[in-house]
Amino acid sequence: MSLSRIxxxxxxxxxxxxxxxHAASLPAPFASQLDAAYTKLAAFYQDLHxxxxxxxxEHRTAAxxxxxxxxLGFEVTTGVGGTGVxxxxxxxxxxxxxxxxxxxxxxxxxxxxxPFASKVSTRNAAGDTxxxxxxxxxxxxxxxxxxxxxxxxxxxxxxxxxxxxxxQPAEESLTGAAAMLKDGLFTRFPKPDYALSxxxxxxxxxxxxxxxxxxxRASADTVTITMFGQGGHGAVPHETRDPVVMAARLVMALxxxxxxxxxxxxxxxxxxxxxxxxxxxxxxxxxxxxxLTVRTFRPEVRQRVxxxxxxxxxxxxxxxxxxxxxxxxxxxxxxxxxxxxxxxxRAVKAVEKAVGPEFVKEMPAKMTSEDFAMYGQQPGVKALLxxxxxxxxxxxxxxxxxxxxVPGTHSPQWAxxxxxxxxxxxxxxxAILLDLMPPKR
Numbered sequence: 206m207s208l209s210r211i212x213x214x215x216x217x218x219x220x221x222x223x224x225x226x227h228a229a230s231l232p233a234p235f236a237s238q239l240d241a242a243y244t245k246l247a248a249f250y251q252d253l254h255x256x257x258x259x260x261x262x263e264h265r266t267a268a269x270x271x272x273x274x275x276x277l278g279f280e281v282t283t284g285v286g287g288t289g290v291x292x293x294x295x296x297x298x299x300x301x302x303x304x305x306x307x308x309x310x311x312x313x314x315x316x317x318x319x320p321f322a323s324k325v326s327t328r329n330a331a332g333d334t335x336x337x338x339x340x341x342x343x344x345x346x347x348x349x350x351x352x353x354x355x356x357x358x359x360x361x362x363x364x365x366x367x368x369x370x371x372x373q374p375a376e377e378s379l380t381g382a383a384a385m386l387k388d389g390l391f392t393r394f395p396k397p398d399y400a401l402s403x404x405x406x407x408x409x410x411x412x413x414x415x416x417x418x419x420x421x422r423a424s425a426d427t428v429t430i431t432m433f434g435q436g437g438h439g440a441v442p443h444e445t446r447d448p449v450v451m452a453a454r455l456v457m458a459l460x461x462x463x464x465x466x467x468x469x470x471x472x473x474x475x476x477x478x479x480x481x482x483x484x485x486x487x488x489x490x491x492x493x494x495x496x497l498t499v500r501t502f503r504p505e506v507r508q509r510v511x512x513x514x515x516x517x518x519x520x521x522x523x524x525x526x527x528x529x530x531x532x533x534x535x536x537x538x539x540x541x542x543x544x545x546x547x548x549x550x551r552a553v554k555a556v557e558k559a560v561g562p563e564f565v566k567e568m569p570a571k572m573t574s575e576d577f578a579m580y581g582q583q584p585g586v587k588a589l590l591x592x593x594x595x596x597x598x599x600x601x602x603x604x605x606x607x608x609x610x611v612p613g614t615h616s617p618q619w620a621x622x623x624x625x626x627x628x629x630x631x632x633x634x635x636a637i638l639l640d641l642m643p644p645k646r
Contacts, residue, residue, distance in 0.1 A: 229557065229558055229559060229560055229561035229562070230559065231356075231559050231632055231635060231636065232360075232363065234359075234360060235356050235360060235363075235635060238355070238356060238359055238360075239352065239356060239628065239631060239632070242352060242355055243624070243627075243628065246348050246351065246352045246627060246631075247348075247623060247624070247627070249269075249273075249347075249348050249351060250344055250345060250347075250348035250623065250627065251321040252269070252321075253266065253269065253339065253344040253347055253348065254319070254321055254322075254323065254339050254344040255321045255322070255323055255324075255325075256323070256325065257310030257311075257323050257325055257337045257338055257339045257344070258308070258309065258310060258325075258327075258337065259309060259310060259311075259312065259327060259329060259335075259337060260309040260374055260375030260376070260377055260378050260380070260381060261287045261288055261309075261374050261375050261380075261381075261384075262288070262327070263288045263308040263309055263372075263374050264288060266288075266308045266347070266372075267283055267288045267289070267290050267308060267372055267374075268283075270290045270292075270306075270308070270347060270350070270351070270372040271283050271290050271292070271372075273351050273354070274290070274292035274351075274354060274370060275292075277294075277354055277355060277358040277359075278294060278358055279292035279293060279294045279354070279358070279368075279370065280292070280293045280294070280295075281293075282393075282394070285385050285388050285389075285390060285393075286373075286374060286381065286384035286385030286386075286387065286388040286390065287374050287375070287381075287384050287388075288308070288374040289371070289372060289373055289374050289381065289384070289385045289388070289390075290308075290370075290371070290372030291369070291370070291371060291372075291390065291394050292354070292369070292370040292371075292372075293367065293368070293369055293370075293394060293395065294357070294358060294367070294368045294370075295367050296361050296364060296365055296366060296367065296368065296642075296645075297365040297366065297645055298365060298366070299364070299365040299366025299367070299642050299643065300366045300367075300397075300398040300399060300641055300642060301366060301367040301369055301395045301396065301397045301398050301399075302366060302367070302368060302369065302397055302398065302399045302400075302401065302638055302641050302642055303369040303370075303371055303397035303399065303400040303401065303580070304350060304353060304354075304368070304369070304370050304371070304401050304402070304634060304638065305370075305371040305373055305400065305401070305402045305577065305580070306343070306346045306347045306349070306350035306370075306371070306372055306373065306402070307341075307343040307346060307347075307373050307374075307376035307377075307381070308343060308347065308372050308373060308374055308376075309343060309374055309375050309376055309377050309378075309381070310323075310337050310338055310339045310340070310341075310343065310344075310377075311337070311338055311339075311340045311341060311377055311615060312329055312335035312336065312337060313336060313337070313338040313340040313615070313616075313617050314336035314338065314617055315336070315338040315340070315617055316617040316618055317617070317618055317619070317620040319620060323336075323337060323338045323339065325337040325338075338617065340614065340615050340616060340617065340619045341377065341614045341615055341619070342404065342405035342595065342614055342619070342621055343376070345405055345595070345621050345623070345626060345627060345630070346402075346403065346404065346405070346630075347372070348627055349403065349627055349630040349631045349634060350370065350372070350634075352627070352631040353631050353634040353635050353638070354368075354370055356631070356635050357635065357638060361645075362644065362645055363639060363644055364638065364639055364642040364643070364644060364645070365642060365643060365644065365645045365646075366641075366642040367395050368638065368642070369394065369395060369397055371385070371390070373385060376575070376576055376577075379425060379538040379539045379574060379575075379576040380576070381576060382539070382576040382577065382578075382579040382580060383539075383576065383579060386579060386580075386583070391583055391586075396583070396585065396586070397580075397586055398585070398586070398587065398641075399548065399586070399587050399588070399589070399641050400577075400580040400581060400586055400587070400588040400589070401588070401589050401590075401591075401634065401637055401638070402575075402577050402589075402590050402591075403590070403591050403592065403593055403630050403633065403634060404575070404590065404591075404592050404593070405592070405593055405594075405595040405614070405621050405626060405630075406568075406592040406593060406594055406595060406613075406614070407594075407595060407596050407610075407611055407612070407613035407614060407619075408568070408592075408594065408613075409566060409568070409592075409594030409596070409601070410594045410596060410597070410598035410601055411594050411595050411596055411597055411598065411621070411622035411625040411626045411629075412560070412564055412593065412594060412625035412626055412628070412629035413564050413565070413566055413593065413594035413629075414556050414560060414564060414565050414566070414591060414592075414593050414594075414629060414630075414633045415565075415566050415567070415568040415591060415592040415593065415594060416544075416549060416552070416553055416556075416565070416566075416567055416568065416591050416592075417544060417549075417567065417568050417569065417570055418544050418545075418546040418549040418550075419543065419544060419546055419570075420502045420503070420541050420542070420543055420570060421541075421542045421543065421544050421570050421571070421590060422541060422542035422570070422571055422572075422573060422574055422575045422577075422578065422590065423472070423474070423500035423501060423502055423541055423570075423571070423572045423573065423574050424500065424501050424502065424504075424507055424538070424539060424540045424541045424574065424578075425498060425499070425500055425538035425539055425574035426498070426499045426507070426511060426535055426536065426537050426538050427496065427497070427498060427499075427535075427536040427538060428496070428497040428498075428499055428511065428514055428533065428534070428535050428536075429494065429495070429496050429497075429532075429533075429534040429536070430455070430494070430495045430497070430514075430518050430531055430532070430533050430534075431492055431493070431494045431495075431531055431532040432448040432451040432452050432455065432492065432493045432494075432495070432518070432521070432522060432527070432531050433448060433491065433492050433522070433527055433528060433529050433530075433531060433532075434446040434447055434448030434449075434451065434489070434490070434491055434492065434493075434525070434527055434528070435489075435491060435528055436488065436489050436490050436491035437488075437489050438487065438488070438489070439486060439487035439488055439489055440487065442489060445489040446525055446526055446527055446528060447489050447525070448482060448489075448490060448491065448492050448493040448527070449482055449483060449489070449490065449493055450525065451493070451521050451522060451525045451527065452480055452482065452493040452495055454521050454524075454525075455495065455517060455518055455521045456477050456480075456495070458517045458520070458521060459475050459477065459497070459514060459517060460475070462475060462510060462513050462514065462517065463475055466513060467506070467510070471502065471503065471506055472500075472501070472502060472570075472572060473499075473500065473501050473506060473510055474498075474499070474500040474501075474572050475497060475498075475499055475500075475510070475514070476497060476498050477495055477496070477497050478496055478497065478498060479494075479495065479496035480493060480494070480495050480496075481493065481494045481496075482494060497514070499511065499514070500572045500573075500574065501541070502541045502570070503541075504540075511535055514533070515533045518531045518533055519531060519533075538574060538576075539574055539575065539576040539578050539579060540578045540579070540582060541578060542574075542575050542577055542578040542581070542588075542590050543578070543581055543588070544588070544589050544590060545581070545587040545588065545589065548587045548588075548589055549589060551637075551640055551641075552589055552591070552637045552640070553565060554640075555636040555637050555639070555640035556591075556632075556633045556636050556637065558636065559632045559633060559635070559636035560629050560632050560633060560636075564629060568592060575590060577590050589637070591633065593626055593629060593630045593633065594626070595621035595622055595626040596611050596621075596622060597622040
């Protein structure tokens with residue numbers, strides 16, 4: 206039996222989560238307030254979707270979040286870690302709980318056909334003009350963040366403690382969390398006891414809250430390798446040391462690090478996303494550059510795999526008689542997201558009461574990465590990242606029967622099934638906050 210199944214059976218036996226269907230909803234005032242606010246929340250989402258911004262350039266987006274939080278009575282600070290937003294609402298004694306949303310979009314040309322589709326283009330950090338789209342659901346996350354903030358601000362007698370709302374820049378580059386922490390997020394402001402975030406997902410029906418305890422999202426590192434050769438005429442390759450061939454052999458050799466050097470029960474992904482070298486067909490270049498993304502869960506596996514990549518690169522250079530060793534540059538991204546199991550048990554129970562156990566499902570770990578991991582690594586902070594399904598159930602079922610995948614996040618067709626996804630995200634966030642921040646005495 207898998208660890209995740211063992212955990213669920215343990216939680217069931219302990220009564221921390223339930224397997225039976227029961228009536229589920231937020232407390233009456235919360236539910237009615239959420240229904241009344243939906244039109245405004247949907248309009249807020251559409252505005253964010255139509256006006257996306259790239260990482261560390263989320264000026265309009267940050268101003269929108271700050272404006273809404275101030276109107277609710279939060280003490281708001283902007284410009285944290287570049288464009289980050291911190292909103293604090295102190296409501297008596299109790300824990301400090303952080304709810305984080307991402308603000309940045311992706312350089313993707315939108316092809317959803319929505320009436321509020323993005324038509325934005327801008328210059329990226331390299332100076333190139335690129336299209337921009339909220340292709341990862343951060344617009345939905347922000348709308349839910351605002352909806353949850355409204356409910357908490359309007360029902361202050363229902364909870365006690367300090368609510369800390371974070372609008373984080375540059376999640377897509379895995380640099381925004383580090384920038385906010387470096388700028389004093391947990392020293393200039395109250396350090397949270399708990400940190401919470403949610404992310405939409407194409408793998409389950411819209412409104413399904415998805416959880417996984419323990420290691421959940423993989424660490425990410427970028428490795429750049431430059432293979433050096435001896436350039437020359439393509440007609441006399443024997444007079445050269447061809448770095449194109451070295452690079453090709455290295456790509457294949459790297460796959461054996463996964464298939465032959467790693468325990469298959471301890472996942473590793475090595476993807477060569479870019480190979481650049483040469484100018485034309487009849488010239489052997491003197492160097493070729495490869496760019497890799499490396500995903501792992503455990504620190505010891507991460508260290509071993511990165512060292513092995515450097516070893517394989519050097520080995521291929523030696524085998525080819527290269528004039529010098531390859532240059533291997535490792536750029537750390539983020540560590541693995543770890544969901545505290547005890548805290549997850551509490552969260553699952555609270556969410557089931559809010560949305561119904563039929564809308565709460567366990568999910569497998571994912572090899573995608575999230576810099577939300579950095580918050581949970583800070584001493585004294587317990588963190589949770591949950592997902593929420595965002596694809597209409599009938600559409601997902603039809604795609605599964607046909608053996609086809611629906612467009613997911615980072616796709617130009619990504620368009621969450623808004624109402625059920627947004628409402629259940631807000632319900633789940635609010636339920637977890639209320640569970641962690643008990644009512645005033």
